[in-house]
Amino acid sequence: MKIFLVIISILILNLSLFAQNYLPISESKATHLVCPDKASYLQVGDPSLVLAEVVPKLPNLVRIKATGSFEKESSLTVVCAGRIYSLILHFQDSKEITYHLDAFHSEKAGGPSSGLMPDYVLKELSEQILLKRKSLVRGVRQKKDGIKVQLKTITQKNGFLFFEVRITNKTNLAYRVESFHWWIDDKRQFKATNTQEYQVEPSYRHHDIKVIPGYTTVREVFVLPNLVLPDKRVLRLDMLEKALGNTGRRLTLEIGNKDILKAKELISN
DSSP states (O other): OHHHHHHHHHHHHHHHHHTTTTTESSSSSEEEEOSSSOEEEEEETTTTTTTEEEEEOTTTTTEEEEEOOSSOOOEEEEETTTTTEEEEEEOOOOOOOOOEGGSSOOEESOOOOOOOOOOHHHHHHHHHTTTTOOOOOSOOOETTTTTTEEEEEEEETTTTTEEEEEEESSSOEEEEEEEEEEEEESOOOOOOOOOEEEEEEOSSEEEOOEEETTTEEEEEEEEEEOOOOOOOOEEEEEEEOGGGGGOOOOEEEEEEHHHTTTTTOOOOO
């Protein structure tokens, strides 16, 4: 009976800690957070007390360790899969060293977009863009092993930015799309304790492109909330190929603030 009560007490304590987003850390053990997706932002409250980093080869794994014992609390903020997690860190030698991030309380990252428009309006505007053939943006393109991705136009309407992207497959084999990811990132990549990336979730995507057949060109429209980039930062689009053993081709577009500021007003038909 006593053992049963002890177990119940421990379970209640653990549930309480998760509810309050408390996470124990120590200097003798590395604590790991397993994220449901790539951690797009990571920040510790006091770097002199806590070291935290995204594991380079495992971007969904966050490693945390105390620099020494401390009495006051610190904090850790993680953004992952469009959710923001705010954890309270306290020094404690715990037997548990691996935690799943989605077990903690979270909030949706980012507030509501200005000039909100329903999907059917975004769809009509995207179709209007795809009816046009003029290419306006120069130099924002990448080629790799027979695949070419290019930014054609940037337009804006009612608090939204419309990015038209053209993808060409010049090979005989189909290119299977794993995913598209949008990030705000530094122009140059540095290895640092805290990542410099921030993921941006599109408000709308016109086509759900999964396969680009051989010798075929497709066009897509991504709709993002209006944004202005700080100095030395770019908006990056990554297109990843689905292939065995992470051998797929990855193509990247880097869009500068000067290109975004040139976005023309989209005139409705």
